Each structure stands twice: as C-alpha cells, then as structure tokens.
Amino acid sequence: MPPVAVDGSWGEGGGQILRTSLTLSLLTGRPLFVENIRAGRPKPGLRPQHLAAVRAAVAVSGGRVEGAALGSGGLRFFPGKPGAGQYSFDIGTAGATSLVLQTVVPALALAGGDSTVTVSGGTHVPWAPTFEYLSRHWAAVMAGLGLRVRLRLERAGFYPRGGGCVRADVSGGWRPKPLAASERGAFQRAHGLSLVGRLATSIAARQAGELEKGLRRLGLEDAFGEVAVDVVEPAARSPGTAVYVETEFETGRAAFSALGRRGKPAEQVAREAVNELARFLHTDAAFDYHLADQVLLPLALADGESRFTTSAVSEHLLANAHVISLFLGQVVQTSGDVRTPGQVRVCPTGV
Incomplete structure (x- = not known):
C-alpha cells in the first residue's frame, strides 16, 4: 500500500495529529511518514507520551518504525496486522495514559480476539482526558458504537509526578456503528x-x-x-x-x-x-467539544452515515478531520466557526 505523508505542523501542530495518524495507519495497513511532529508546541518533536504511543502501535501490530526517538521531528511507521494479546507500556513520566490507550484500542478492538492493555504514567494530568472521562464517558459512547472496553484504575497518577496505572480490557470483533445525535434530548x-x-x-x-x-x-x-x-x-x-x-x-x-x-x-x-x-x-449541542473530536475516527469506519452537534468546533476536531481525509478521503464535513457550536456529518466511503 502507498504510504500516507502527514505534516505535523498542520493546524495547531499538536500531538493529536500524530496519534490519529498512528491509529489510522494501524487500521488501514498503510505506512505512515510524518514530519514536523508537534511543530506548534514550545518543545516540538516527540515527548515521552508520544514516544510511548508510537512504541505501543509497533507492539500491537508487530510493525517497525524509523526515527522514534525523544525529540525527533519525523518518523516512518510501517504497521503490521494488529493482533489480540496482553500488552504493557510504561510512559516513564506523567504523560497521559489515556492518550496512549486511545491510540491502540480501536485497532485491538478490530482484532479477532480480546486484549488487555496496561499503561503506566499520568492518569490525571493537564491537556488530556482524565481516567474518569475515559472510563465513564468515552467508553460509554464507544460502547454505543459497538466498541467495548472496560477500564480499571489500578493506581492514580497525578501531575506532575505521575506513577499511575490503568488497565483496559478490550473486546475483539468490533463492527463500527454510526450514530445520530443532532439534538441532546431531555x-x-x-x-x-x-x-x-x-x-x-x-x-x-x-x-x-x-x-x-x-x-x-x-x-x-x-x-x-x-x-x-x-x-x-x-x-x-x-x-x-x-x-x-x-x-x-x-x-x-x-x-x-x-x-x-x-x-x-x-x-x-x-x-x-x-x-x-x-x-x-448554554448551547443546544448533543456532545461536549472534547468528545466531538474523539468520536470522529470510529464514525469514519462505521457502516452508515452519522450526524451530531458539538458545543464548540475545536482545533482538535479540525485536525482529526484533516488526518482522516488523508487516509480515507473527505468523509467528514463540519460547519461552524472555531470555538462556536457546530454540526458534524460523517459519511464513510462506500456508504
């Protein structure tokens, strides 16, 4: 398969571009060539939590990577086929365990069997979903899309020291489902x-x-x-x-x-x-703006069209839509200005 070239400086130039790219590379089997990783951040390049996500993607697929080093501004990832199993990853800092999990869980869910993933690092840190957000909110929505993951907090890891540990039990055989949430309801x-x-x-x-x-x-x-x-x-x-x-x-x-x-x-x-x-x-939206960008990728794989509203169009939402387009084509349509309520339509290729 031809590789996908991704410019990590697109939009806000954050780590979300790399993580979404890794997940889509795992799901599609297409090699990933990324440059300008986190170019928009004060300390650009790979930081420990991003490096952990890269190594996790390699481990769950038996793939290989070039350029995966602390501070690296570019890498080449050649995925294998994701396989069910038991995996353990240690970020080594207070880097977000939730972001590493979100990188590999979709790929493991599509595998033929069940998996267990343990990640050590930060569980309650700035600029990332907390354990509770992941286990109670994200996991509930993913279950509605057919992806079943059960998360357990073995030990909390607060910023700045970290030291936490999260276990995720992922059910295999996922068949992504669409959703309709234009209104939140009562x-x-x-x-x-x-x-x-x-x-x-x-x-x-x-x-x-x-x-x-x-x-x-x-x-x-x-x-x-x-x-x-x-x-x-x-x-x-x-x-x-x-x-x-x-x-x-x-x-x-x-x-x-x-x-x-x-x-x-x-x-x-x-x-x-x-x-x-x-x-x-104060908005009429169905989903909070964090959840909006996190459901895009599974909806892009679903067997039908999805529509939902978000309390705000975020830079993360636009970045995810952009990366998805590089792998799957223009399947995501958004309306609304950044930081204002918006609507999202996801129409997977072939639907």
Missing part, C-alpha cells in the same frame, strides 16, 4: 466525583460540597431533588486532586474534569468543572 441524570489521593479527606469534602452547589444552581437535581456527588480516594503514589462531572440526556451527553494543584482552593477546582458544564448547557 435531561436524564448528572453525577459528580471529587477525588483526592494522599491528601486530607477534608479537601475532597470541600470539592464535593462546591460541586453539589454548582449542580443545583444549574438545575440538575434528580426527580427526588437530590444531586449525586461521590468522594473517591484512589490509591496513588503522589498527592493530587481532581473533580469530574457528567450529564446524560436522551441522545447526548457531556463530561468535564478539573485538576487541583498546590495553592489552588478546592472550591475553585469544582467551580472550573461546573463552569465548563454551564457553558455546554
């Missing part, structure tokens, strides 16, 4: 989580209290006037806090996370997540 439920690792429980209680107040302010009580907020204290190697909030509707859903840090009040952490949710609710 509200069904909301749920919040306040997490602390190796810190005083009082911090979790303060986060939870502020989170409950915020959800009530948004009118997200259940039929009995209650708001579901739980405190979670996962095992962790280093201290850290996080907040997660999710809402479900008839056909839509949204979720947001916020991270604590030294000197940041617990109440502020909760308010950040609630404010993100409030901005989503």
